[in-house]
Amino acid sequence: MNKKILIIDDDTSFSLMVSGYLAKNEMETTTAGSFYKAKSLIDKEYFDLILSDHRLPDGSGLDVLSYSKSKNPDIPVVLITAYSDIRVAVNAIKKGAYEYITKPVNATELLHIVQRALKSNSHSTSLSNDYIVSVGSQSKEMDEHIRLVAPTEVAVLIQGESGTGKEYVARRIHELSHHRQDPFVAVDCGALTTEIASSELFGHEKGSFTGAVDDKIGHFESVGKGTIFLDEVGNLSYNVQIKLLRAIQERRAHRVGSNKEFPIKARIIAASNDDLRQKAKEGGFREDLFHRLNEFTIHVPPLRNRSDELPTFINHFCNEAAKEFGKNIHGFSDEVMEVFQHYDWPGNLRELRNVVRRSVLLSKNEWIGIEAIPPEIAEPLSMQPSTLIKYTEAKEIAEKKLIEETLRKVKHNKSKAARLLGIDRKTLYNKLQKLNIDY
Template sequence: MQKKILIVDDDTSFGMMVSGFLKKKGHDSVLSGNVSGAVDHLKKGTFDLVLTDYRLPDGTGMDVLEKSKQFSSNTPVVLITAYSEIRVAVDAIKKGAYEYITKPVNADELLHVVTKALKNNRKNPSSNSEYISGNGEEARRMEEHIRLVAPTEVAVLIQGESGTGKEYVARRIHQLSNHADAPFVAVDCGALTPEIASSELFGHIKGSFTGAVDNKTGHFESVGRGTIFLDEVGNLSYEVQVKLLRAIQERKARRLGSNTEFTIEARIVAATNDDLRNSSMNGSFREDLYHRLNEFQISVPPLRARRDDLLKYANYFREKAAAEFGKEIEGFSEAVLGIFERYEWPGNLRELRNVVRRSVLLTQGDFVEKASIPPELEIPSVKTDQELNLSDARNATEKQMIEEVLVKTRHNKSETARLLGMDRKTLYNKMQKLNIDY
């Protein structure tokens, strides 16, 4: 079946080349050169996939991502970015992007990612629930905690940086639980706007609000006695937090516009890369909801803290990529392994997977050589004294500005956030980071 793809790139020749390539693969595409044009297309029609460059004349690919999620929360968005902007790509994943591709774009890699994105729906993620137990001390401790809590009905909060594999941990808990024979449904809370969150979680009945043309079953109802995974739960609006708390406490909920309650039987597992404890203390996340979700906490360590497992994961991704691309590759050269060991992996397992998959695609021999990996991996990540001084100067300036506005508003946090052009959660995080008194 032909799929409709929106391509957003100000490089017309590149956009037309990608469009022509996808057309040969049986897909229809629409090309836009900027954010505003992309928004117009998103308003007018439905797309199966959005493929956007990061740097655009009137904004960034993050703006396209935000608008795409606003108009259709389930449409996968793939970001194209320079490898030097890896942290941008990681942030995009955190905010709901399906995947990212680094420049220069390889045709085989592009087709692979596009095909995979079109097959997968973020609301009903891939059934691939493979979980790899690590060999390091922290990995063994995490596995022990998973096995301890899985058979219980205790609510679990999974804490960890973006890309560390929190959903895989949640699926592991589901597999070892008494709910394993029922569905596992992952909900990307970061992609839920306040306007659609209640409908997505609890459903609605026809006519309950403008645009509700049919009845809709929410995730809590559709999952039955399965497991519902609330990813990036810290991004839920305060209003939705209240509804979620009530539903968890009463184990009952209602569709929007309905007077009939349904029983919640699901096992609840949540995840975040924020410090929800601090968020609950400063008021940006409900403290009572935090305690409801955090009956047991599992911390997923970043890849840089799991050096003992790095080679195990790299080889696993190598074998999978080799099978996908029909290649026989025995391993990595010593030079590549050395670079992998020295690199900090800010994007964690997700970044490692992408790097390995791309390198396998480019490899012609039996081993992945240095020429097949991004050269940026060799750039030292340690900041220089000059960079540290600049960072300190920026922090001092930002702290002074926030304190001046707080005095002006008589410490009204909402008004301060509005005047500074940020939301309350961001303000609280900055105040904590800069040691500003509440």
């Protein structure tokens, strides 16, 4: 049976072009020109994948993502966005989008992402060989912590910004653990509404609530002695946090609508891009649950703090993409590598991987030049050295002003300031010293 794709875009010609291309690849497509029309279709039909433009006449791609997740969290949503909206795309990934594609859309890139999304399974995925062991100082320390905690039964909390690779770290822990032969189940807590979270985690009995037409086995029951990875655990509602805490304490739980308990044997790994300790102190997360999940913490640093490791990641993603696209690529030119080193990578490793894959796909040469790099990243290269220095100075001035304003807003609470700025406390302190900010 052909896969059903919902394409949401108010640009009719673009929708028809994408629809025609996917139809040639044996996919059934339906189009909608607005968020309102898309909601109506999502209510009436099942789609294997949703492809949505970010800018819609009566909403946005984030609205589509939220609505789709509330109806069926398993359906992958791919966002189409302009380069200028890259931070929006990163936020969409944080909220549960499968992937994003930047305009102008390359047909081959689109097909690869769509096919990968259709093959994905948000509940259970096989072991990963994609964990990159780097020689960088921060990665070496992180890898030591992973190897130290993996053979134990200690609950691990992974902290890091969106796109830094927290799930890869969780998989690495699983692969090095005594649970490696059992399932690894990743649960996107950010995509779970209060209404469905208990059902997804613990299952339900037929007829226990409206829409429960069949019995359902929850993740904790299905994973058995494997590893359950609770991504963005800080987004769980207070009531679900209580149920999760009780299940962890008693190592037993029951399906919604049932009094029969089942044992919980899984290794639990949680992750958050928030400062969960601070969130617990402020009452946004149960402190007792935080301590249950945080028997051991692993911090995944943002890519902007790992400049010494950047070439390793670039080479890995380049080789991966060259193999996927069947291209003979040796790597990136020195000119491009210099540009990459000066870019701050707000989307972290996820953004880097997307940029490298797109560049490999577009390149016509064995060495990838500046012409294959997204304009927003390549732009600073066209500046003369003197202009580049002024640009850097201007960037630092703007950054200093932003940090100072943020500190004033939160009355110089460093944890709150770091969270609002999307960086960790250590990075904030480094910037305070570097920019000579009085704190």
